Amino acid sequence: MSTMLEVRNLHTSYGRIPMLRDVNLDIAEGEVSCVLGANGSGKTTLVKAILNMVKADQGTMKLGGVCIDSWPTHKRVAEGVSLSGAAVGTFPKMTVETNLKMGAFYVNDAKILQDRLEEIYTSFPVLKDRLQQKAGTLSGGERTMLAIARAVINKPKLLILDEPSLGLAPIMVEEVFDIIQRLKKDKMTILLVEQNAAKALAVSSRGYVIQKGAIVFSGASDVLQKSEFVENPVM
Amino acid sequence: MVPMGYLLDLIGSAVLLGCTYTLVAIGFSLFFGVMDVVVFCCGDIAIFGAFSILASYTILNGLGVTGTWPLLLVILLLLLIGILFCAVLGLLTHRFSIKPFEKSSALMPLLSTIALGTVIREVIGLMFMPVTNGVADMVAGENAVHVVSGRNPQSFPSLLSLGGSTAARNIIIVLVTVVILLLLFLFLNKTKTGLAMQAISQNKELSLMTGINVSRSIVITFVIGGVVLAISGFLVGSYQTIMSFDNGSMFGIKGFSAAVVGGLRNTWGAVLGGMLLAFVEVMVSGYVPNGSAYASILAFVVVVIFIVFKPEGIIGEKTVEKV
Numbered sequence: 001m002s003t004m005l006e007v008r009n010l011h012t013s014y015g016r017i018p019m020l021r022d023v024n025l026d027i028a029e030g031e032v033s034c035v036l037g038a039n040g041s042g043k044t045t046l047v048k049a050i051l052n053m054v055k056a057d058q059g060t061m062k063l064g065g066v067c068i069d070s071w072p073t074h075k076r077v078a079e080g081v082s083l084s085g086a087a088v089g090t091f092p093k094m095t096v097e098t099n100l101k102m103g104a105f106y107v108n109d110a111k112i113l114q115d116r117l118e119e120i121y122t123s124f125p126v127l128k129d130r131l132q133q134k135a136g137t138l139s140g141g142e143r144t145m146l147a148i149a150r151a152v153i154n155k156p157k158l159l160i161l162d163e164p165s166l167g168l169a170p171i172m173v174e175e176v177f178d179i180i181q182r183l184k185k186d187k188m189t190i191l192l193v194e195q196n197a198a199k200a201l202a203v204s205s206r207g208y209v210i211q212k213g214a215i216v217f218s219g220a221s222d223v224l225q226k227s228e229f230v231e232n233p234v235m
Numbered sequence: 236m237v238p239m240g241y242l243l244d245l246i247g248s249a250v251l252l253g254c255t256y257t258l259v260a261i262g263f264s265l266f267f268g269v270m271d272v273v274v275f276c277c278g279d280i281a282i283f284g285a286f287s288i289l290a291s292y293t294i295l296n297g298l299g300v301t302g303t304w305p306l307l308l309v310i311l312l313l314l315l316i317g318i319l320f321c322a323v324l325g326l327l328t329h330r331f332s333i334k335p336f337e338k339s340s341a342l343m344p345l346l347s348t349i350a351l352g353t354v355i356r357e358v359i360g361l362m363f364m365p366v367t368n369g370v371a372d373m374v375a376g377e378n379a380v381h382v383v384s385g386r387n388p389q390s391f392p393s394l395l396s397l398g399g400s401t402a403a404r405n406i407i408i409v410l411v412t413v414v415i416l417l418l419l420f421l422f423l424n425k426t427k428t429g430l431a432m433q434a435i436s437q438n439k440e441l442s443l444m445t446g447i448n449v450s451r452s453i454v455i456t457f458v459i460g461g462v463v464l465a466i467s468g469f470l471v472g473s474y475q476t477i478m479s480f481d482n483g484s485m486f487g488i489k490g491f492s493a494a495v496v497g498g499l500r501n502t503w504g505a506v507l508g509g510m511l512l513a514f515v516e517v518m519v520s521g522y523v524p525n526g527s528a529y530a531s532i533l534a535f536v537v538v539v540i541f542i543v544f545k546p547e548g549i550i551g552e553k554t555v556e557k558v
Contacts, residue, residue: 102445
């Protein structure tokens with residue numbers, strides 16, 4: 001299977017404080033990979049660096065074999081990297097429908113857009129009942145659904161989910177992971193960034209552990225499951 | 236008992252004044268929406284537009300164009316010139332007063348745009364220094380007041396007063412404002428560029444993640460803001476008929492107050508705020524003896540009341556952040 005996203009020797013810093021150090025990732029096409037790490041370990045920085053919202057000091061990235069180092073954020077999104085997550089949020093004063101349409105910002109054909117919307121309504125029935133409601137008035141769980149749907153509608157080559165289950169009630173967490181399972185079945189390439197190690201490892205086939213800005217483990221999820229990293233309560 | 240006709244007249248003037256405030260207020264709220272900073276030179280940009288129209292009119296007049304070409308064509312040409320000047324000025328404002336301070340506190344662009352406003356004012360003053368007031372000469376003859384080597388008020392060409400009627404002019408001013416508002420509404424809600432601008436105003440980080448070219452949208456906003464301000468300058472000029480180089484500072488403060496009262500970030504808020512401010516001013520000067528001296532003061536009292544009791548404005552929403 002070919003590699004969808006390849007990250008080599010990525011270094012970033014906030015001012016003079018180094019953040020990520022020598023990060024390497026290989027996200028295989030059609031697979032779910034997860035990055036596990038505690039708060040402040042650099043997970044979100046990694047995600048933002050992939051989208052060029054945090055500038056990399058060093059390192060190169062390839063998307064589907066093409067070097068994307070010089071691409072600004074909007075180009076990376078247009079070319080198929082979508083990001084979603086609980087903290088990413090929605091456009092609060094826009095309706096659910098407009099939020100979804102903003103997700104498909106680069107789809108100009110009205111017919112294709114309508115088809116995509118229909119697909120989303122089938123996979124996220126919760127949203128269909130709320131189309132004309134302002135996103136800011138949704139419940140936390142519904143908003144997370146909307147955030148994921150907004151990223152999925154773009155049909156990304158790589159879907160990055162940054163802590164999608166953060167702050168959700170257990171029943172909603174289940175639902176979020178059900179969606180990830182479904183997307184996995186559709187062969188979507190997903191990079192799942194999580195603190196919930198057990199759940200994340202259950203859906204993913206490859207796992208990374210990030211600590212203090214460096215990848216300290218990379219390997220198959222079932223190996224990671226039994227390793228010291230997952231048993232370590234700090235995680 | 237004050238006659239009914241008088242009240243209607245006052246309402247008419249208030250709506251007119253409100254229209255001029257509204258367009259400047261929209262400039263403020265557009266810029267605030269995408270940049271989260273107050274661009275304080277909006278009033279000066281508008282007055283710069285008015286003066287560029289005034290100057291172009293004088294030049295066209297000198298060429299003998301104004302008499303021979305159809306009036307509508309002349310007006311459109313002048314508007315186009317004003318719009319071009321203001322759009323460029325909007326771009327320059329962004330480039331030199333906003334962009335260098337992107338990473339500093341919101342106070343920096345505020346100060347730098349206040350400074351830029353002063354520069355714009357003084358440039359207008361300098362450029363029009365040798366020009367004496369034609370209207371004063373005409374009306375007062377030898378007694379006309381000219382400030383020696385100073386900056387005399389200028390008379391704005393009365394292009395909209397069809398056949399010398401102010402009623403026609405007033406209707407045109409209100410109509411143009413309504414049309415601009417409608418166009419702006421359609422632009423913001425029906426075009427991708429407009430939706431992107433709204434998205435940036437609601438969640439800048441998510442806009443980036445949605446693939447919106449945020450820096451380009453910001454530049455476009457400044458161009459559009461410049462266009463709106465140019466038109467508002469033209470309307471203010473036509474309404475006031477006499478313009479001074481420093482009109483922009485008061486005009487800008489009124490527009491800003493209107494935007495704050497209505498709720499920054501909200502286009503309709505700008506309309507409501509502009510109208511409210513204008514009504515307070517006009518009613519005070521109409522009903523309070525010697526009221527015109529207090530009109531502006533009371534309008535600002537309203538602003539203060541709003542800042543104290545409803546800081547988010549008439550239709551501004553409170554920012555509630557849920558995690």
